[in-house]
Amino acid sequence: MIPAVDLDLPLIPRFTPAALLAAPPPRPSRSFKRLQAEIRGQVGKAIADYAMIAEGDKVMVCLSGGKDSYTLLDMLLSLQRSAPVSFELVAVNLDQKQPGFPAHVLPEYLQSLGVPWHVIEQDTYSVVKRLIPEGKTLCSLCSRMRRGALYRYAADNGVTKIALGHHRDDLLETLFLNLFYGGKLKAMPPKLLSDDGRHIVIRPLAYVPEREIARYARARRFPLIPCTLCGSQPNLQREIVGRMLQDWERTHPGRVESIFAALRDVQPSHLADAVLFDFAALDAGRAAAVGNAG
Numbered sequence: 620m621i622p623a624v625d626l627d628l629p630l631i632p633r634f635t636p637a638a639l640l641a642a643p644p645p646r647p648s649r650s651f652k653r654l655q656a657e658i659r660g661q662v663g664k665a666i667a668d669y670a671m672i673a674e675g676d677k678v679m680v681c682l683s684g685g686k687d688s689y690t691l692l693d694m695l696l697s698l699q700r701s702a703p704v705s706f707e708l709v710a711v712n713l714d715q716k717q718p719g720f721p722a723h724v725l726p727e728y729l730q731s732l733g734v735p736w737h738v739i740e741q742d743t744y745s746v747v748k749r750l751i752p753e754g755k756t757l758c759s760l761c762s763r764m765r766r767g768a769l770y771r772y773a774a775d776n777g778v779t780k781i782a783l784g785h786h787r788d789d790l791l792e793t794l795f796l797n798l799f800y801g802g803k804l805k806a807m808p809p810k811l812l813s814d815d816g817r818h819i820v821i822r823p824l825a826y827v828p829e830r831e832i833a834r835y836a837r838a839r840r841f842p843l844i845p846c847t848l849c850g851s852q853p854n855l856q857r858e859i860v861g862r863m864l865q866d867w868e869r870t871h872p873g874r875v876e877s878i879f880a881a882l883r884d885v886q887p888s889h890l891a892d893a894v895l896f897d898f899a900a901l902d903a904g905r906a907a908a909v910g911n912a913g
Contacts, residue, residue: 684844686836687784716742
């Protein structure tokens with residue numbers, strides 16, 4: 620994670636229900652307002668570019684207790700008040716029964732916001748720890764089980780869009796993970812249809828750099844909940860790729876943004892995928908051009 624160092628942002632007192640109700644809200648600084656407006660604009664543009672939310676949608680915001688999902692909920696609540704279309708929001712957390720998980724934090728926070736919410740309780744922690752050998756990466760199985768639980772809730776409760784808190788850096792890390800370790804030119808799309816065709820997953824933070832989310836979350840003093848299941852695993856491939864991108868950005872400012880721009884400007888004819896592009900048709904195209912010229 621890129622540390623937040625902008626000391627001009629207000630340090631809002633850490634959330635407690637009593638303090639939130641008793642104390643007047645702090646006055647945001649101009650720097651915070653600019654940051655908030657910038658992220659809100661990036662989220663709004665991503666939603667518009669990829670047609671993420673439509674009239675009448677019921678959007679399930681998946682909350683993990685991390686900075687990204689808190690920021691996502693903040694932005695969608697803000698946009699909901701001024702969007703040209705009407706849509707519902709419901710915040711959903713999956714309690715995976717990790718030891719020491721503070722189960723009261725998210726319900727208290729969400730109640731203070733007045734947003735509809737639900738906690739899914741499913742002991743994926745024990746399953747993952749039982750099935751994955753010690754020292755092996757837990758993320759893949761854990762991710763599949765989380766996805767299954769969230770998809771079931773969405774199907775049972777009329778959810779039309781599932782919003783995840785992945786940001787721009789997550790998309791780029793996935794690109795290089797697939798490139799380096801999977802031999803595929805594949806990233807994490809801003810909008811996705813599930814394999815069974817029943818769910819649409821959206822990532823409204825797709826244009827937002829992680830460093831901006833870190834600054835925003837620090838200023839808002841969200842009640843962050845660390846993931847004790849996988850967060851302590853050393854030398855994860857994703858962390859290695861993340862550090863690589865951070866090093867590039869420090870030594871070559873603008874490189875990361877340039878790579879992300881490339882994801883949005885793909886030219887299949889200049890790659891080598893014979894399924895994606897019909898290279899055989901080039902001969903017919905040349906013959907037609909020569910015939911027309913003659």
